[in-house]
Amino acid sequence: MAMLEVKSLSINFGGLRAVDEVSMKIEKGELYGLIGPNGAGKTTFFNLLTGVYKPTSGTIMLDGKNITGKNTIDINRAGIARTFQNIRLFKDLSVLDNVKSGLHSQYKYSTLEGVFRLPRYFKKEKEMDKKAMELLKVFDLDKEAALPASGLPYGKQRKLEIARALATNPKLLLLDEPAAGMNPHETAELMETIRFVRDNFDMTILLIEHDMSLVSVICEKLTVLNFGQLLCGGKTSDVLANPEVITAYLGE
Amino acid sequence: MKNKTKTIKPYTKQSFITYGILIAAFAVTLILVETGSISFMLQSLLVPLCVYAILAVSLNLTVGILGELSLGQAGFMCIGAYTGALFSILMQEAIPESAIRFPLALLIGGVCAAIFGILIGIPVLRLRGDYLAMVTLAFGEIIKNICGALYLGKDSEGFHASLDSASDMGLAPDGKVLINGALGLNGTPKDSTFIIAFIALFITVIIAYNFVNSRTGRAVMSIRDNRIAAESIGLNITKYKLITFGLTAFLAGVAGVIYSHNFATLQAVKFDYNMSILILVFVVLGGIGSIRGSVIAAVVLTLIPELLRETIGQYRMLFYAVILIAMMLLTANTKFKSKLTAYMSKLKGLVVKEKKGEVK
Numbered sequence: 001m002a003m004l005e006v007k008s009l010s011i012n013f014g015g016l017r018a019v020d021e022v023s024m025k026i027e028k029g030e031l032y033g034l035i036g037p038n039g040a041g042k043t044t045f046f047n048l049l050t051g052v053y054k055p056t057s058g059t060i061m062l063d064g065k066n067i068t069g070k071n072t073i074d075i076n077r078a079g080i081a082r083t084f085q086n087i088r089l090f091k092d093l094s095v096l097d098n099v100k101s102g103l104h105s106q107y108k109y110s111t112l113e114g115v116f117r118l119p120r121y122f123k124k125e126k127e128m129d130k131k132a133m134e135l136l137k138v139f140d141l142d143k144e145a146a147l148p149a150s151g152l153p154y155g156k157q158r159k160l161e162i163a164r165a166l167a168t169n170p171k172l173l174l175l176d177e178p179a180a181g182m183n184p185h186e187t188a189e190l191m192e193t194i195r196f197v198r199d200n201f202d203m204t205i206l207l208i209e210h211d212m213s214l215v216s217v218i219c220e221k222l223t224v225l226n227f228g229q230l231l232c233g234g235k236t237s238d239v240l241a242n243p244e245v246i247t248a249y250l251g252e
Numbered sequence: 253m254k255n256k257t258k259t260i261k262p263y264t265k266q267s268f269i270t271y272g273i274l275i276a277a278f279a280v281t282l283i284l285v286e287t288g289s290i291s292f293m294l295q296s297l298l299v300p301l302c303v304y305a306i307l308a309v310s311l312n313l314t315v316g317i318l319g320e321l322s323l324g325q326a327g328f329m330c331i332g333a334y335t336g337a338l339f340s341i342l343m344q345e346a347i348p349e350s351a352i353r354f355p356l357a358l359l360i361g362g363v364c365a366a367i368f369g370i371l372i373g374i375p376v377l378r379l380r381g382d383y384l385a386m387v388t389l390a391f392g393e394i395i396k397n398i399c400g401a402l403y404l405g406k407d408s409e410g411f412h413a414s415l416d417s418a419s420d421m422g423l424a425p426d427g428k429v430l431i432n433g434a435l436g437l438n439g440t441p442k443d444s445t446f447i448i449a450f451i452a453l454f455i456t457v458i459i460a461y462n463f464v465n466s467r468t469g470r471a472v473m474s475i476r477d478n479r480i481a482a483e484s485i486g487l488n489i490t491k492y493k494l495i496t497f498g499l500t501a502f503l504a505g506v507a508g509v510i511y512s513h514n515f516a517t518l519q520a521v522k523f524d525y526n527m528s529i530l531i532l533v534f535v536v537l538g539g540i541g542s543i544r545g546s547v548i549a550a551v552v553l554t555l556i557p558e559l560l561r562e563t564i565g566q567y568r569m570l571f572y573a574v575i576l577i578a579m580m581l582l583t584a585n586t587k588f589k590s591k592l593t594a595y596m597s598k599l600k601g602l603v604v605k606e607k608k609g610e611v612k
Binding site: 052072073075076081082084088089091092093097098100101102104105107108109111112115116117121124125128146164165167168193203 | 262297308459461467468469470471473474476477478480481482483484485486487488495
């Protein structure tokens with residue numbers, strides 16, 4: 001069974017059909033790329049998958065469960081986590097607390113237990129600290145755990161956002177332009193990280209990216225969108241050799 | 253032992269410094285009162301000081317931690333004051349011991365205010381920013397005006413209420429008017445003492461710190477910092493907004509009960525928007541999000557006008573304004589702050605240098 005199966009997904013904004021009958025199938029453990037020129041509807045597609053927008057038609061199946069039209073919170077609990085094109089961290093919280101926020105739904109104690117410092121508070125907080133530090137260590141952020149998130153350099157903020165998304169224990173991770181604004185060195189490091197996450201967390205990853213050097217190296221399969229429509233999809237090498245894709249990107 | 257001090261978390265340290273300051277201030281005040289070194293007028297200010305500090309800390313949870321502007325604090329205080337006072341008056345004979353009755357009154361006042369807080373919060377918290385401020389301001393005024401127009405009496409048949417006049421209630425001759433419209437409540441037992449008010453303040457500060465540094469507080473601050481990201485990691489925005497708003501209302505209600513039991517008569521007029529704005533001034537000047545700052549600002553800004561009254565009389569409001577501006581610069585202006593710390597460290601460097609010179 002596919003991890004994510006999207007069938008003829010569409011959304012209309014007034015007269016504009018931003019995503020038009022797009023289908024996609026991602027198997028478990030795949031590293032999948034979504035590419036296309038600016039304004040092709042890639043981020044809108046992500047917003048549909050995560051429940052920010054409700055689709056006009058079509059279905060989204062996650063690991064065999066229908067999640068079409070559910071809200072963001074339920075979709076996250078069902079197993080989709082994401083990062084954002086323009087980094088959205090909790091900037092005044094510490095790096096550690098950013099990850100602990102991601103652990104929120106898995107380590108539970110009530111508000112009263114927290115306010116009155118009952119035993120469960122200490123137990124769960126300790127477990128959360130341990131788990132969060134493990135995650136930070138993976139991303140080489142453990143030394144910065146006490147810093148406010150806004151104090152991190154750009155590349156590390158991107159990493160922290162991925163760490164926070166992983167903290168919610170997702171089945172599918174969506175990365176929206178993870179390499180945007182990075183220099184070649186940082187991009188190379190990021191590719192390592194993404195591969196590492198896929199292999200060590202047993203994760204399925206779908207990413208939007210403009211950096212072709214990144215996409216061509218790490219993605220096994222690609223889907224290309226153009227004007228909201230599916231242009232083509234398949235193995236990375238096949239897709240990148242497709243003359244239609246080259247035209248869409250570079251013009252006639 | 254060394255290890256233990258190393259693993260202490262920064263917020264734990266912050267909260268314990270605040271607890272220390274509070275206890276020290278309490279001890280000093282008690283000694284001053286016992287030795288008779290402070291005037292009667294200042295002594296009468298001690299309970300209101302604690303009340304204002306509780307109100308400021310609780311409002312800071314909504315303004316600083318949740319990041320939403322609420323101007324309805326006086327309304328919740330009003331509900332607490334009315335229900336707490338009513339309870340005490342009715343139970344005066346049933347529970348003559350004030351050590352039992354007053355804590356119950358505090359609890360009831362707080363819970364009633366929290367219920368109203370949540371009921372109002374459900375529709376209101378859909379709004380954000382200035383609109384939320386306007387609507388909470390309006391709700392505060394509505395509560396004040398309804399309380400100010402309310403007549404409530406009790407006779408052998410039970411309770412009677414009216415919004416027109418005392419005679420409208422149709423009380424039997426043996427009946428007793430409990431709430432007399434704009435004249436408010438009369439005969440509230442004077443249960444509030446400085447010690448009880450201080451304990452309430454201390455517990456409020458503990459609750460505030462523990463709330464902020466818990467799973468719930470973290471969720472609330474996540475929502476404040478980035479709503480969309482908070483949703484994407486599965487945080488229920490409405491739930492956490494309501495919890496914070498309810499807690500703020502609860503603590504404001506408790507403050508109201510203490511306030512009402514400090515005077516024999518209670519009128520709703522006192523809980524107007526000026527009170528809400530005053531509390532907001534404490535929060536802003538104490539530093540948004542800083543619990544210790546809220547307490548200090550509430551105490552300092554309540555004391556200053558009174559202290560100045562004794563010394564410079566008519567010019568006191570002028571000085572009050574100057575102090576407000578100075579505090580604003582000190583707490584909110586980052587440029588000024590960084591200049592000040594740079595200057596201070598320079599000064600420190602000079603002192604250290606001189607000392608080193610002496611050694612040589």
